[in-house]
Amino acid sequence: MLSLKNIHYHPSTAEDPILRDLCLESNIGKITIVRGPSGSGKTTLVEVISGLSGYQRGVITWNGKTLNARQRRWLCGLVFQFPERYFLGLSVAQELRLGHKKLTTENQISTLNKVGLNNLDLKKPPESLSGGQQRRLAIAVQLLRNPKVLLLDEPTAGLDWSVRNGVIELLSKLKDKQTILIVTHEPELFENLNADCYELSEGQLIPQTKKSINQTIDARFTN
Numbered sequence: 001m002l003s004l005k006n007i008h009y010h011p012s013t014a015e016d017p018i019l020r021d022l023c024l025e026s027n028i029g030k031i032t033i034v035r036g037p038s039g040s041g042k043t044t045l046v047e048v049i050s051g052l053s054g055y056q057r058g059v060i061t062w063n064g065k066t067l068n069a070r071q072r073r074w075l076c077g078l079v080f081q082f083p084e085r086y087f088l089g090l091s092v093a094q095e096l097r098l099g100h101k102k103l104t105t106e107n108q109i110s111t112l113n114k115v116g117l118n119n120l121d122l123k124k125p126p127e128s129l130s131g132g133q134q135r136r137l138a139i140a141v142q143l144l145r146n147p148k149v150l151l152l153d154e155p156t157a158g159l160d161w162s163v164r165n166g167v168i169e170l171l172s173k174l175k176d177k178q179t180i181l182i183v184t185h186e187p188e189l190f191e192n193l194n195a196d197c198y199e200l201s202e203g204q205l206i207p208q209t210k211k212s213i214n215q216t217i218d219a220r221f222t223n
C-alpha cells in the first residue's frame, strides 16, 4: 500500500504551500483518482510521490516502509501529461529500448500486447502513431520498468472521445498488477471504474462520493 501522511510542500518560489498536511492511501486492485481544477496541485502531487520533488514535512511509505526520494523514483512510473511530446526514439522499438538496451524483440512485443498495441510495426516512428496509440506506448515505456506504482497525469487529455475509453479500459486492466493513481480534471470519464475518488482542494484531499462527483458535474453545466 502507498501511504502519504501529512505531506506539506511549500516551494520557496511559491507564495503559499501547495500541499498542506495531505493524506492519501492507495492500494492495488482499486484505482485512486484525484481531481481538481487547474492550479490545484495535481501535477505537484504526482511529482512529490514519484520523488521528483521534495517536501518539507510528512512521510511517504510503501507497505509500511518509509521511502526517500531516490527509492520513490524506483517505486513509481510516472506518465506525464502529453507524454508523447517526450518520445526520443526514432522507432517504436528504439523508444522501448531506451534504458533497456538488451530488450529482445519478444519482450518488446509482449510489453506492447499488455497495453493493447498488438501487431504494431516496431519500425514505425512513434510520432506516426495515433493519439491513443502514443498514449499506450508511453504507458508501455513505464511498464518496462515494472513499477509498483503507476502515476498518470491527465491520461485522457487531448485524446479524441473515441480513444479515451480505450485508455480508461487499459488502466482498469492494469489495476490488478500495479497500484494506480490518476490525477485528472475530467473525473467523470472514470466514473464507471469504481475507483477511490478525492478532490484536491487548498492542498488537501477530500474524499468524494459518486453523488458529490455528479453534483460537481451538474454545477459545471448550470453555472
Ligand SMILES: Nc1ncnc2c1ncn2[C@@H]1O[C@H](COP(=O)(O)OP(=O)(O)OP(=O)(O)O)[C@@H](O)[C@H]1O
Pocket (backbone or CB within 6 Å): 011, 012, 013, 014, 015, 018, 036, 037, 038, 039, 040, 041, 042, 043, 044, 045, 185
Ligand atoms: N516549484 C514551484 N514554485 C512555485 N510555484 C509552483 C511550483 N510548482 C508548482 N507551483 C504552483 O503550484 C500550483 C499548482 O501547480 P500544479 O501544476 O501542480 O497544478 P495542476 O493542478 O497540475 O494544474 P493543471 O490542471 O493546470 O495541470 C500552481 O499555482 C503553480 O504555479
Ligand SMILES: [Mg+2]
Pocket (backbone or CB within 6 Å): 042, 043, 044, 081, 153
Ligand atoms: Mg497539471
